[in-house]
Amino acid sequence: MKIGLACPYNVFTGGGVTEQVMALRAEYVKLGHQAKILTPQPRGYRGAIPDYIVTVGVSSNVKAFFHTNSQWSVSVDTDEIDKVFEREKFDVLNFHEPHVPLWGRQLLMRSQSANVATMHAMLPDTLTTKTIVNVVTPYTKPMLKYFDAFTATGKPATEYLLSIAKVPITIVPCGVDVAKYNARPPEAVRNLKRKTILYVGRLEKRKGVRYLLRAYQELTERHDDIQLYLAGVGPEEESLRNFIELHDIPRVTFMGFISEEEKIKLLHQADVFCAPSHYGEGFGIVLLEAMAAGCPLVAGDNPGYLGVMKGFGAISMVNSQDSIDFARRLELMIFNDDLRKLWERWAKSYIKQFDHSRIAKLYIDVYEKAIKSYAKSQKSS
Numbered sequence: 419m420k421i422g423l424a425c426p427y428n429v430f431t432g433g434g435v436t437e438q439v440m441a442l443r444a445e446y447v448k449l450g451h452q453a454k455i456l457t458p459q460p461r462g463y464r465g466a467i468p469d470y471i472v473t474v475g476v477s478s479n480v481k482a483f484f485h486t487n488s489q490w491s492v493s494v495d496t497d498e499i500d501k502v503f504e505r506e507k508f509d510v511l512n513f514h515e516p517h518v519p520l521w522g523r524q525l526l527m528r529s530q531s532a533n534v535a536t537m538h539a540m541l542p543d544t545l546t547t548k549t550i551v552n553v554v555t556p557y558t559k560p561m562l563k564y565f566d567a568f569t570a571t572g573k574p575a576t577e578y579l580l581s582i583a584k585v586p587i588t589i590v591p592c593g594v595d596v597a598k599y600n601a602r603p604p605e606a607v608r609n610l611k612r613k614t615i616l617y618v619g620r621l622e623k624r625k626g627v628r629y630l631l632r633a634y635q636e637l638t639e640r641h642d643d644i645q646l647y648l649a650g651v652g653p654e655e656e657s658l659r660n661f662i663e664l665h666d667i668p669r670v671t672f673m674g675f676i677s678e679e680e681k682i683k684l685l686h687q688a689d690v691f692c693a694p695s696h697y698g699e700g701f702g703i704v705l706l707e708a709m710a711a712g713c714p715l716v717a718g719d720n721p722g723y724l725g726v727m728k729g730f731g732a733i734s735m736v737n738s739q740d741s742i743d744f745a746r747r748l749e750l751m752i753f754n755d756d757l758r759k760l761w762e763r764w765a766k767s768y769i770k771q772f773d774h775s776r777i778a779k780l781y782i783d784v785y786e787k788a789i790k791s792y793a794k795s796q797k798s799s
Contacts (some may be wrong), residue, residue, distance in 0.1 A: 419785065421446055421453040422472075424525055426518040429458045429471065433536050434703050435514055438592050443470060444780030454506065458494065458521050465535050473672040474502055475521055478592075495519060499528045510792075511787045512536060513565075517578075518559045532792035534784060535562075536590070537579055539572040539700040566795070567594045567788035569781070572725040575700035587782055591726075592701045593777035596769055599682055606686035612669070613752050616688035616713075617760055618704060619695075621652030626694035626718055626738045628654075628661060628675035633744035637669045644752070645669040646648045649684060679787050685711035690751045693717040694738035702726040706772050709765040714751045714758050716744070731765040733757075 423443055429436045438453055442459050446453040454470050467473060475494025502733035510532040516522040517537075526533060559582050568587045570576040576587050608614070615634065619625050627648065634646050648658070651674055662670050676684070685691060691708040694713065699722030706726070710717045718724045718738035736747045750757055770776075 419446075419451045419782070419789075420507060420509045421451055421785065422456050422506065422511040422531070423453065424456045424511055424513045424516075424522060426458065426515055426521045427476070428477065429455060429457045430460065430463060430465060434701075438538075439514055440594060441595065441774045442778055445774050446777075446782070449778060449782065451782070456502070456511075456525065467645070472502055472506070474499060474525065477521065489663050494524050496524070496528060499525055503528065504528050510534060510789055512781070512785070514538065516561060516565075519557065523557070523561055526561055529564070532566045532785070532788040533564055534567045534569065534788050535565045535579075537568070537575040537587075537594075537700070539575060539698070556784060560583065563620070566791040567671045568786050569784055570720060571701040574721040574725060579703045588780075590777060590780045590784065591772060592706065593774040594703065594706040594710050594771050596710045598705050599685070600712065601682075602780035603679075603683045606683045608687050608689070609645075611643065613641075613689040613751070614687060615644065615646045615748065616649070616684055616691050617647065617693070618649045618676070618684070618691075618784055619693065621648070621650050621654045621658060622655060624695060624698040625652075625654075626696045627658055629696065629738040629741065629744065630659065630692055630694040631661060631665075631667060631670070632741040633738070633748060634670070635665060636741050638668055640749070645671065647671050647673055647684065647688070649673040649681070651675050667703070681707070682711065685713045690715055690748060691715040692748065692765075693723065694744070695720055695723065696738050699723055708767065709769040712762050712765065714761045714765075716747050716751050729768070730760070731768065733761070 423439050425436055425439045427436050429440065443453045443455055454472050456472050456474055458475040460475035461476050494697060507768050508531045511529050512534045513522050513526060514536045515538055516526065516535045562583050562585065568585050569590045570587050571592050572589060579587065617627060617630060623628055636694055637644060646669065647668065685708055691713045693702065693704050695712065695718045697720055699720050702723045705715060705717055705723060715734050716736055717727065717734055719735040738744055
């Protein structure tokens with residue numbers, strides 16, 4: 419099977435969706451398929467481009483909705499698209515986040531193969547969101563008839579699509595390389611004098627880092643043997659630094675951008691991982707990474723994370739805006755050894771279903787059905 423993975427975001431800087439797309443491509447190749455990633459080239463990018471990445475058009479960085487950043491395509495030549503499709507002859511195109519303007523639609527309109535849409539993000543329930551939806555829907559709705567199948571990473575990610583069209587959607591969760599994250603690096607040694615809380619992610623409003631700082635401050639009033647590592651960059655960094663200084667919050671370290679190798683090491687060093695996002699999460703890849711590494715976690719009870727942490731894992735969920743309850747949950751997961759052992763035993767078994775190798779096979783099943791559906795529609799037209 420010849421598979422094209424269409425990703426509207428900057429695949430050269432990482433990020434949840436792009437990392438999933440890269441991992442899926444690698445798994446498809448292992449399964450004996452041919453797979454390439456289609457993506458707009460970021461404006462000004464001069465780095466090397468692997469042969470499995472096909473750049474189509476150009477994108478620019480923009481301040482996107484909900485206090486986050488994104489790469490949006492601003493130009494693409496239809497002749498260029500036609501040449502790529504004629505050369506590659508894909509059997510199926512999988513459009514990740516197809517509603518992102520404008521690139522995906524331009525490719526979809528000229529596709530010569532079966533098309534699959536994959537939804538990742540969840541839109542928060544706010545007045546701003548509803549206004550944006552009213553603007554985006556006339557753009558998105560006409561695209562739906564060109565898709566032969568729809569998938570979403572979880573139920574929250576289906577909500578917008580189902581609000582504009584009652585289409586069948588297959589839930590295919592995000593994945594993680596379980597073996598890679600489970601392997602403890604030799605240099606990953608825990609600090610025996612201090613318990614470590616680890617956050618990894620963008621420093622932006624929706625991620626709720628300020629709520630983590632408030633809960634951590636509450637915790638430091640009872641424990642002087644804890645520390646907080648914040649790994650990541652983003653527009654909130656200066657504001658968070660000022661907040662720490664204003665409230666005299668001790669033992670907080672900003673680690674900046676970290677590589678995946680550094681992230682794995684930190685997950686094995688940390689006593690608890692924390693993901694305090696309170697909205698805007700369609701899934702929770704960072705939760706999978708923590709579970710695969712065997713690091714107990716505490717996470718914000720947004721719908722995307724709740725969809726991941728089921729069964730015993732629900733004990734990790736907390737209203738991150740309630741600093742007192744948040745601090746208590748962190749305290750339990752850090753200092754209650756019996757609870758930690760139960761959690762670790764549960765996570766070791768639960769995480770297996772999310773291994774990339776299994777997720778790739780779920781997508782292949784969807785692709786095969788989409789190709790049959792497309793072939794049938796071509797015969798009848």
